[in-house]
Amino acid sequence: xxxxxxxxxxxxxxxxxxxxxxxxxxxxxxxxxxxxxxxxxxxxxxxxxxxxxxxxxxxxxxxxxxxxxxxxxxxxxxxxxxxxxxxxxxxxxxxxxxxxxxxxxxxxxxxxxxxxxxxxxxxxxxxxxxxxxxxxxxxxxxxxxxxxxxxxxxxxxxxxxxxxxxxxxxxxxxxxxxxxxxxxxxxxxxxxxxxxxxxxxxxxxxxxxxxxxxxxxxxxxxxxxxxxxxxxxxxxxxxxxxxxxxxxxxxxxxxxxxxxxxx
Amino acid sequence: xxxxxxxxxxxxxxxxxxxxxxxxxxxxxxxxxxxxxxxxxxxxxxxxxxxxxxxxxxxxxxxxxxxxxxxxxxxxxxxxxxxxxxxxxxxxxxxxxxxxxxxxxxxxxxxxxxxxxxxxxxxxxxxxxxxxxxxxxxxxxxxxxxxxxxxxxxxxxxxxxxxxxxxxxxxxxxxxxxxxxxxxxxxxxxxxxxxxxxxxxxxxxxxxxxxxxxxxxxxxxxxxxxxxxxxxxxxxxxxxxxxxxxxxxxxxxxxxxxxxxxxxxxxxxxxxxxxxxxxxxxxxxxxxxxxxxxxxxxxxxxxxxxxxxxxxxxxxxxxxxxxxxxxxxxxxxx
Amino acid sequence: xxxxxxxxxxxxxxxxxxxxxxxxxxxxxxxxxxxxxxxxxxxxxxxxxxxxxxxxxxxxxxxxxxxxxxxxxxxxxxxxxxxxxxxxxxxxxxxxxxxxxxxxxxxxxxxxxxxxxxxxxxxxxxxxxxxxxxxxxxxxxxxxxxxxxxxxxxxxxxxxxxxxxxxxxxxxxxxxxxxxxxxxxxxxxxxxxxxxxxxxxxxxxxxxxxxxxxxxxxxxxxxxxxxxxxxxxxxxxxxxxxxxxxxxxxxxxxxxxxxxxxx
Numbered sequence: 035x036x037x038x039x040x041x042x043x044x045x046x047x048x049x050x051x052x053x054x055x056x057x058x059x060x061x062x063x064x065x066x067x068x069x070x071x072x073x074x075x076x077x078x079x080x081x082x083x084x085x086x087x088x089x090x091x092x093x094x095x096x097x098x099x100x101x102x103x104x105x106x107x108x109x110x111x112x113x114x115x116x117x118x119x120x121x122x123x124x125x126x127x128x129x130x131x132x133x134x135x136x137x138x139x140x141x142x143x144x145x146x147x148x149x150x151x152x153x154x155x156x157x158x159x160x161x162x163x164x165x166x167x168x169x170x171x172x173x174x175x176x177x178x179x180x181x182x183x184x185x186x187x188x189x190x191x192x193x194x195x196x197x198x199x200x201x202x203x204x205x206x207x208x209x210x211x212x213x214x215x216x217x218x219x220x221x222x223x224x225x226x227x228x229x230x231x232x233x234x235x236x237x238x239x240x241x242x243x244x245x246x247x248x249x250x251x252x253x254x255x256x257x258x259x260x261x262x263x264x265x266x267x268x269x270x271x272x273x274x275x276x277x278x279x280x281x282x283x284x285x286x287x288x289x290x291x292x293x294x295x296x297x
Numbered sequence: 298x299x300x301x302x303x304x305x306x307x308x309x310x311x312x313x314x315x316x317x318x319x320x321x322x323x324x325x326x327x328x329x330x331x332x333x334x335x336x337x338x339x340x341x342x343x344x345x346x347x348x349x350x351x352x353x354x355x356x357x358x359x360x361x362x363x364x365x366x367x368x369x370x371x372x373x374x375x376x377x378x379x380x381x382x383x384x385x386x387x388x389x390x391x392x393x394x395x396x397x398x399x400x401x402x403x404x405x406x407x408x409x410x411x412x413x414x415x416x417x418x419x420x421x422x423x424x425x426x427x428x429x430x431x432x433x434x435x436x437x438x439x440x441x442x443x444x445x446x447x448x449x450x451x452x453x454x455x456x457x458x459x460x461x462x463x464x465x466x467x468x469x470x471x472x473x474x475x476x477x478x479x480x481x482x483x484x485x486x487x488x489x490x491x492x493x494x495x496x497x498x499x500x501x502x503x504x505x506x507x508x509x510x511x512x513x514x515x516x517x518x519x520x521x522x523x524x525x526x527x528x529x530x531x532x533x534x535x536x537x538x539x540x541x542x543x544x545x546x547x548x549x550x551x552x553x554x555x556x557x558x559x560x561x562x563x564x565x566x567x568x569x570x571x572x573x574x575x576x577x578x579x580x581x582x583x584x585x586x587x588x589x590x591x592x593x594x595x596x597x598x599x600x601x602x603x604x605x606x607x608x609x610x611x612x613x614x615x616x617x618x619x620x621x622x623x624x625x626x627x628x629x630x631x
Numbered sequence: 632x633x634x635x636x637x638x639x640x641x642x643x644x645x646x647x648x649x650x651x652x653x654x655x656x657x658x659x660x661x662x663x664x665x666x667x668x669x670x671x672x673x674x675x676x677x678x679x680x681x682x683x684x685x686x687x688x689x690x691x692x693x694x695x696x697x698x699x700x701x702x703x704x705x706x707x708x709x710x711x712x713x714x715x716x717x718x719x720x721x722x723x724x725x726x727x728x729x730x731x732x733x734x735x736x737x738x739x740x741x742x743x744x745x746x747x748x749x750x751x752x753x754x755x756x757x758x759x760x761x762x763x764x765x766x767x768x769x770x771x772x773x774x775x776x777x778x779x780x781x782x783x784x785x786x787x788x789x790x791x792x793x794x795x796x797x798x799x800x801x802x803x804x805x806x807x808x809x810x811x812x813x814x815x816x817x818x819x820x821x822x823x824x825x826x827x828x829x830x831x832x833x834x835x836x837x838x839x840x841x842x843x844x845x846x847x848x849x850x851x852x853x854x855x856x857x858x859x860x861x862x863x864x865x866x867x868x869x870x871x872x873x874x875x876x877x878x879x880x881x882x883x884x885x886x887x888x889x890x891x892x893x894x
Contacts, residue, residue, distance in 0.1 A: 211663030
């Protein structure tokens with residue numbers, strides 16, 4: 035135990051700059067959550083529910099969705115695109131593992147770190163100070179965790195599609211920003227999809243994005259429960275399977291392009 | 298032109314106790330140690346002189362140059378360049394100086410070299426005609442023609458250095474500080490750069506202070522050298538004199554089949570010395586370095602004598618380095 | 632002053648040339664900023680579909696605050712963005728020395744070294760927001776009011792610059808203050824909504840300590856009859872002048888410290 039304590043201490047010293055960034059990031063998240071808190075409190079000033087959600091539910095939704103949304107911008111696709119553009123992908127292809135799987139698992143590692151370091155402390159702060167609710171039921175909590183994991187998988191595979199496209203387009207930056215803008219909105223990390231105007235809700239139902247944030251967080255708040263929750267998760271799984279297949283197909287096309295035509 | 302007297306620069310270095318406790322303590326209470334980067338340096342340089350300012354890394358060369366160019370304020374002592382005190386009158390001083398700082402670019406990274414020069418023209422308020430004339434001259438001497446339309450970041454090291462040098466001279470400064478202008482360049486480019494510096498010195502009577510590790514630069518450009526070590530001036534005077542006294546020192550490194558039985562051959566006894574191993578070099582390695590003075594021996598003599606007695610796998614002849622000269626002077630005095 | 636404006640124009644022309652050479656990157660940069668900004672406006676729209684007002688502020692009034700904030704930010708982003716890079720691009724690699732051997736003000740040189748193209752995206756969106764909001768405020772937009780608006784927007788930009796300059800100056804002592812600058816800049820997000828929705832402490836902080844309140848809310852309130860902050864809004868230019876003066880004094884102190892220690 036002593037050994038690990040020493041290792042931790044030395045690591046802390048090495049990463050002083052990193053520590054500064056950690057606190058800066060935490061500060062930014064706190065600011066974001068405070069803004070959400072005051073904003074929604076003001077919105078609910080003269081009314082008890084919006085889109086059939088009371089203030090507490092809405093706050094719970096907003097904070098958890100914002101925390102989950104934080105994680106969607108840096109994904110495995112970004113790293114893949116970088117490797118493709120730097121030419122490192124050719125070396126990676128010679129290694130005895132599947133590059134796509136490696137990137138996905140690396141992302142999970144990153145998610146694990148940020149879960150422990152950023153999200154759970156923030157959630158604790160929310161529970162204690164801002165009146166964020168706990169999951170409505172025990173089953174809800176379990177389904178929330180499962181649904182979050184599926185949602186993250188889905189986000190990673192959508193990100194990977196963009197990453198693979200770097201084989202064909204040089205300027206991936208614009209596509210990324212477009213994706214981020216769409217994700218920010220259609221995943222429901224800003225407002226629940228149920229608050230959208232009718233036509234947007236319909237549109238949203240035929241897109242995979244709401245499976246990433248809206249579905250898990252709604253399961254958390256209890257808006258989606260019972261059979262509704264299960265069928266939403268089934269849709270999540272279908273989207274994930276579809277995106278997985280898309281990634282695999284274009285990835286094998288891309289690899290063939292590299293190996294046959296030399297990139 | 299340049300008057301320096303009693304120039305001293307002290308740095309405070311924060312002492313930090315090891316460990317996390319030390320790091321936290323340092324937040325509240327700092328203990329300092331004073332390091333003298335430059336101590337009581339005095340010299341004076343005439344207009345049009347080209348002076349080599351030499352010393353090992355960390356000897357205080359760049360600290361001095363920074364004080365001369367107005368980047369650093371001295372702890373005590375006086376500097377005057379062109380009658381201006383640089384650190385009190387930084388902008389005024391800057392008009393009359395040019396500089397090349399080793400590998401760091403003075404040009405603008407993203408834009409073509411020609412545009413960079415054009416910006417510098419505006420920054421230094423160079424009259425249009427003078428500018429055109431200088432540019433034409435530089436383009437010819439440094440062979441810049443094909444480079445002018447390329448952004449700096451796409452240039453090779455040698456190309457970049459040529460462009461840098463032109464930038465430093467563009468506003469026809471009275472004094473130019475060149476910090477390692479030839480580091481890492483091939484012989485042809487080095488030669489071009491030296492020719493250019495000589496040419497500018499001749500035409501404009503530009504005063505040049507040159508720091509370098511390259512003996513060739515010094516020999517070709519400077520009559521006078523100032524050697525600095527641990528912040529103090531060790532030598533200030535004629536290059537020729539110092540070369541006669543110390544520059545004759547040559548070293549040959551031998552890699553032997555077997556070092557165990559090595560002895561200096563009889564014919565060389567008392568005329569060569571075995572160079573002691575530097576710290577960190579394995580004592581067991583099969584290399585031996587012999588130093589001798591080229592006044593009484595040629596490298597060929599030494600090599601032949603050793604080859605006749607020992608079986609040698611490989612050998613190299615080392616050029617006399619500034620560092621060795623500095624070390625010599627330090628150990629034996631001028 | 633005239634010399635510096637002419638010199639800035641020379642710098643600006645060079646940057647413009649580079650931008651036009653990479654025209655595609657320029658447009659992608661601008662468009663992506665516009666897109667991201669659009670999502671947050673859409674967010675406000677979706678929320679206002681459900682409510683009539685936010686603490687007494689109507690939809691167009693909130694849009695107006697957003698517009699002023701975005702315009703102010705765009706001034707800062709387009710022309711003063713290089714302040715962000717002082718630590719890692721100038722002081723750490725030793726490039727700051729380059730600025731100090733030039734016969735011009737080093738702060739001017741630092742600022743003129745870069746024009747941030749993405750800032751034009753903010754300008755576009757800011758302009759659109761203003762155009763959408765202004766006709767609905769019940770204000771007669773005569774030349775005097777337009778002039779006042781312009782002065783207030785410029786002041787808003789100046790306050791952004793002053794705050795960033797202040798925190799960037801810390802780099803003279805700690806080499807790179809970017810995490811701190813980033814954390815402080817995040818506070819400006821508060822200013823996008825009416826300040827009266829927040830806790831007193833936050834309001835005080837954003838008014839008198841880090842005056843981001845004067846980058847959007849107060850200047851916008853100067854035009855809104857019922858805001859109760861018309862007078863406070865009109866002192867925005869004064870706050871801007873004081874902030875800039877303080878920040879510049881601090882910069883001078885930092886520069887002197889740098890002159891005596893180097894790096």
